[in-house]
Amino acid sequence: MSNKEILDKLKNALVNQDINGTVEKTKEALAAGISANDIINDSLALGMRVIGDKFEAAEIYLPQIMMSAKAMNNAMEILRPEMEKEQIGEGSGIAITFVQEGDIHDIGHRLVSTMLGANGFQIVDLGVDVPNEKIMDEVKKVKGKKVLLAGSALMTTSMMSQKDTIVALKEEGLRDDVKVMFGGAPVSQAWVDEIGADATAENAAEAAKVALDLMRK
CATH class of the missing domain: 1.10.1240.10 (Methionine synthase domain)
Structure with a gap:
């Protein structure tokens, strides 16, 4: 076979x-x-x-x-x-993973978290339906370290919250402290470019590779 x-x-x-x-x-x-x-x-x-x-x-x-x-x-x-x-990364940084507020679809989120963990990231999994206030609190806790935000949204409505996440990071003076990767069915490279995030990926395996590349920049 x-x-x-x-x-x-x-x-x-x-x-x-x-x-x-x-x-x-x-x-x-x-x-x-x-x-x-x-x-x-x-x-x-x-x-x-x-x-x-x-x-x-x-x-x-x-x-x-x-x-x-x-x-x-x-x-x-x-x-x-x-x-x-098979791990190809080591000490890659801290990955704060979450599903955007208003969304409870977590299968892809869990898969990406697993792949990032296998590639050397320390995972801080915030779960589903995560408000931006909670995300900002977690970023502040690890300020000064190598940090990746990996947010997921399966619905167009929750995808809009990704834009709010970027706005909140800027308002809190945290945008330059993190790399931001967004994913989910409705998320495209055009959307990522429009809102000022750093990257997206087609699937969990690609997400790990993209994340490692981001952290090297």
């Missing part, structure tokens, strides 16, 4: 909320010599994107989302030690 076939079967197990199958196929992919990064980027992340699309189209509902999320979490437990072995 080719690597692509293995990864496709893993993706299908995740999409079908097959928790045991997802674990089994994750182990099979590792045994085949596929890297943890590739398993995430070329299979699990694609599967979660399908789940998100199905949910938006009302083809599946919250229970199915929760089952796929559980399958994803179980796969990540297997992959996390391998990701640490």
Whole structure:
């Protein structure tokens, strides 16, 4: 069986909320010599994107989302030690990760947090529906250190809060102290440029690479 076939079967197990199958196929992919990064980027992340699309189209509902999320979490437990072995960054900085205020979609957020942690970042995970006041408080706590803000928004309405985050950083005199990376389905490079953030990424694996490049600047 080719690597692509293995990864496709893993993706299908995740999409079908097959928790045991997802674990089994994750182990099979590792045994085949596929890297943890590739398993995430070329299979699990694609599967979660399908789940998100199905949910938006009302083809599946919250229970199915929760089952796929559980399958994803179980796969990540297997992959996390391998990701640490593959780690390409060390002492990369502090990553404050969060989902913007008004948004509780956290699957992509958790995936990005995991990938950043595997690439040498110290993770401060603020969770979901995070107001800008809380973000500013966390930035102040680590002032003077290498800091990355990694914010996620899955909805157009919550994406607007990313602009408010940049405004708040400027008002608090903190903008020059941090690098800011935003992601989520509606987020584009044009949006990032418009609001004055530093970067975006298409997926969790790319987010780790982009974040490392940002911290070197």
